[in-house]
Amino acid sequence: MLGDSHSLSAWHPEAALCRNDGQTLNGAINKGFETWLAPFDMAARIEGSGIEKLRTYFGNIDIRHHICRLYEGPDIVSETRKLVKRYFTELDRIKELYDIKEIEVVAALPIENISRKLPKTGYHKGKPYWGSWDDRDTAVQIFNAVCRGLCERLEGYTFIEWPNHFKNENNELDFAYMERPQSVHISPEHYMWSI
Numbered sequence: 001m002l003g004d005s006h007s008l009s010a011w012h013p014e015a016a017l018c019r020n021d022g023q024t025l026n027g028a029i030n031k032g033f034e035t036w037l038a039p040f041d042m043a044a045r046i047e048g049s050g051i052e053k054l055r056t057y058f059g060n061i062d063i064r065h066h067i068c069r070l071y072e073g074p075d076i077v078s079e080t081r082k083l084v085k086r087y088f089t090e091l092d093r094i095k096e097l098y099d100i101k102e103i104e105v106v107a108a109l110p111i112e113n114i115s116r117k118l119p120k121t122g123y124h125k126g127k128p129y130w131g132s133w134d135d136r137d138t139a140v141q142i143f144n145a146v147c148r149g150l151c152e153r154l155e156g157y158t159f160i161e162w163p164n165h166f167k168n169e170n171n172e173l174d175f176a177y178m179e180r181p182q183s184v185h186i187s188p189e190h191y192m193w194s195i
Helices: 003-008 025-031 036-048 062-070 074-096 133-153
Strands: 053-057 102-106 158-160
Touching: 003 036, 025 036, 025 062, 025 074, 036 062, 036 074, 053 074, 062 074, 062 133, 074 102, 074 133
Parallel strands: 053 102, 102 158
Antiparallel strands: none
16 A cells, blocks of 8 residues: 555555655655555565555545645646546556556545634645635546546556545535544544445
């Protein structure tokens, strides 16, 4: 499992976890995923295999703090698509580099209601998020749709979605599934491996 601070919620107990708090997808692509995967690949090869399956979970930080800060209107859609295409280009490169058979991509979370109070540790440039709820929701919808489509078309890829019941009647991430009292993360009792 490779991802940002959200990755623990999508981790499964049989896997190693490489959680990188504050790591954006954009920054991870720029560094190259092998920055984190090389030690895991070496350890797996010592045990007689390699990395056979990789689950990745990035994008929530990019959507919360960067896409809508840097872009407006239709550019939110086009730039989100570009980010996902870069994501999959990096995944393809890593898949070939380490001869990974299976790659799983975890969906970005729905956007919670803006009334949720967040700890200052979740702020960027003094703000808890950038852009309107609608703009960030658009970015999530595009991010997930492009990821889903690419996973369906590419061999060895699987898209992992969050349950629909995580959304309330307003299509927001329901506070009931979020870590208490204040957080942007899923609450531990709702982690993928516990549901």
